[in-house]
Every structure is written in structure tokens, then in C-alpha cells.
Amino acid sequence: MRFLVVLCTLVFMIACKGNQATENKQMQQVPPNIIVIHVDDLGYHDLSVHGSKIYQTPHIDQLASESFEFVNAYANYPRCVPSRFAMMTGKYPIQNGDVPDDGFEMKGVAANQNFIEQFNASGYQTAYFGKWHLGHDEQSPRGFGYQHSFAAGAAGSPISFIYPFNTPKGHNRNVKKSPIVDIEEKSSEGDYLTDKLTTEFISYLKQKDQKKRVMAVLAYYAVHQPLEAKKKDIERNKKEISAFDFENTPEYISEGTGRTKMRQDNATYAAMVENLDVNIGRIMKTLTELGMDENTIVVFSSDHGGLSNDGLKKRGLATSNSPLRAGKGWLYEGGIKVPLFVRWKHKIQAQKEEKSVAMLMDVFPTLLEYGTGKKIAGVDGTSLKPVIEDKASNNDRVVYWHSSKARPKNTGDSKSSAIREGNLKLIHFYESNTIELYDLSVDNSEQYNLAAEQPEAANRLLKKLNQWKENF
Secondary structure, X not given: OHHHHHHHHHHHHHHHHHHHHHHXXXXXXXXXXXXXXXXXXXXXXXXXHHOOOOOOOHHHHHHHHXXXXXXXXXXXXXXXXXXXXXXXXXXXXXXXXXXXXXXXXXXXXXXHHOHXXXXXXXXXXXXXXXXXOOOOHHHOHHHHOOOXXXXXXXXXXXXXXXXXXXXXXXXXXXXXXXXXXXXXXXXXXXXXXXXXXXXXXXXXXXXXXXXXXXXXXXXXXXXXXXXXXXXXXXXXXXXXXXXXXXXXXXXEEEEOOEEEEOOOOOHHHHHHHHHHHHHHHHHHHHHHHOOOHHHEEEEEEEXXXXXXXXXXXXXXXXXXXXOOOXXXXXXXXHHHEOOEEEEOXXXXXXXXXXXXXXXXXXXXXXXXXXXXXXXXXXXOOOOOHHHHOOXXXXXXXXXXXXXXXXXXXXXXXXXXXXXXXXXXXXXXXXXXXXXXXXXXXXXXXXXXXXXXXXXXXXXXXXXHXXXXXXXX
């Protein structure tokens, strides 16, 4: 009798274990919801988790601590439009040997290479909120394939962050820009744009079909110019900045045809960054409240480095990317290095990946593989899923940049191309034929040009760079 009891118990335990294993396997196979939070002009060091002593970003810091973070993550271009094109298409932003500042043919992306159409075909609800900057009508998010969009179109930046958002006021009263679509009719006196975008995004999450997965992008207009924030946030930061000891750090240093800002001392910009952080906190809280927290991949990044440089025309500068060199507009690290966090609670192990290289053009190949298991051929980006799951490394990956739209008046830069292979990075200012070579493992500030000391490496990388450019 005792033998039968023991036997039955063992059979029961094995059955339970088998059922549990089946349930676990089924849970692992449930495709995730996907949310991409894309920030405008946010520098790598504009987060307290990355060393900022001025900007307080506790909610983004928390997100980072729960994420797989690519320390060596890059934008494909140091300005908005080409960078966003690369992220949405998985392709280098070069067409006919040049990089358009606008006019990318989003509608021309074939359906079998369109990541959004692939998500649609797999049963996802797809939505885009905020800055698109890649056109309107057929070139809009809906024209590209998103089923829902809000406040997205040709606008590259708001006329104002303060309602009414499409009405010039104060110092920018004469500005002429494309208006932000949809936003005015859902806003009212006292609204702040970053808050409003978050509110509409949260409303969408609450009202979506709960039986379907969602793939949604929230692309903030913050922290791009115009620099406008809530008065109480500005005043708080003014006090904090005035009490901060910058020691002997100069306010500016010379760079190109202008200056590089070396202090994070703009109180209005600080207020914008901190307001952004509050809104990230709102989103993460909402995911918990809706029961989406554990089955949602959240990606956080920026389209390029912070605005820290001017040129022949002196302008108000937002931030400092120091110790990285230069900023928006440049192919130095300050212009292209971006934060990139990938969070999937209990599924993706939180850690800092300090060797592999990631590009924004890798974001959607990665998410498509996680969400649908699909891979798209013929694109330049690659899925980072094997790196995230510790099944592969791309330490020796070769990546490229080509910046043909220099702005010596606005950001002080010159036309240039660049290549990174392993820890070596070469920048070619091709109009003057100036070559700079840096070892980023020991010199991420790009202060020590090794081109003369390592001519063989410089020539080898320059040859690879020129061969790559010939393909376009």
C-alpha cells in the first residue's frame, strides 16, 4: 500500500512538473508588447545615471538599472531626419551617394522590408506618437504603415512647448515651421507639450484592444529647441546651478568654426530634461497599472547627441556632452553616442554591455525578431537579440557614418565620414583630407589623434571607409 502511495505521489509530481514546464514554455512563447521611447537631441551624459550632476533623472535611471544597456550605442547620423530614417528602415541614411536632410522616400520602402507592415501582418496594433519629421500624407506614419498616429508629421520641432503649441510667442515670435498636427484640438490653456504627448499615449494604451499586442513609438519633441519649460522647474534649476561648483571648467572651448559648450548650466534645458524624466515615470507606472509591465519590451534612446556646438553664428546652446567631444552635427562621440536601454522584465537580464556595438538601425530588426521571430533581408541593421541573450558578440563589428550636410554656421562642423572597427575609430574630413584616428578604449574624449603614430591602421580603415562609400 505504501509503495502505491509513493508511486502515485511521484507520478503526480512528475505530471505537475511537466505541466509547469509546459506553462513556462507557453509563457516564454507569448510575444511581447513593444514600446519605443525616442527622445530628441538628448545627449548621452544628459542623464544622472550617466554622470550628470545637474540633471536629475531618477525614473530613467531606474529604467536603465532594469535594462540591458548598450554602452557603445550610436545614432546613424548626428542630426534628426537621417537618424530617424535609419532607425525606421534599418538602413544607412545614404541615397545616391548623399544624405538628404529631408525628402527620404519612406513610401518607397518595400512591404517585405517594412518593419511596421511586418508587425501589422503578425497581428500587432501599431501606433506612432510625436516627432516623425519624415514627411506628411504618404510620407507620414500612416502612409508608412502605422495604424494609428498622433501629433506626427513633417514638423521637426514645436513652435512652442507651451500651449498653443503652433503659435509663435516671445523670442521665437517670427519663426516659421510646420505645425504639429492633431495636437491643438486635444489641448488647452496651461498644457505643456511633453506632458500632453504622454497623456495621449497613456490614453491609447488604456483604450487599445486588450486582446491584441501593441507596438507603439512615443517620439518626444523634447528636448529639442525651442528651450521652454515650466517656470517652477526653471527656477528650481537656477538655484541648483548657481550653487554648483564647476571649478575650473571653462564655459566654452573652440571647435571647428565655433564653440563647444563645456558646462551643463542651462536651467531651462535642465528643466526640460527633468520634466521628460517625470513623464517616463508616468509611462512605467501605467504599464504596471494595466498589467503590461511583465510582458512589454521597453526601448529607450535618443536620435543623436545633445546640442552643444555653435558655428559662425553664435547661438544659445542647450547642454554639454563632456567628456565626449563636440555634439549634434559632429561625428565625434558627442554627436553620435546615444543611450540605448532594452527592458523586458524577467525575460532580459539587466546588465551593461560594454564591448558590442549597437546602432539605431538595429532597433527594429531586434524588436521584429523578439515580437514575431521574423528577420528581414537586405537591410543594414542587424538583430541584437543574440547579443542580448549572450549567445553572440559583435566586438569586431565594423560600422560607418557619412555626414555630407555640414553646418559651419549653426553647429560648426565640416563634411566628414567615419568608421569604427573594434575600439578604433577613424574620422575623415574629406574636403580638407584630414584624417583622425582614435582608440576609444582609452580615449573616448577623442583628444589623441593616432593617425601619424599608426599609419598602417589609419590607411587600412580609410580604405575600408572609401570602399563602403562607393557602394552608395
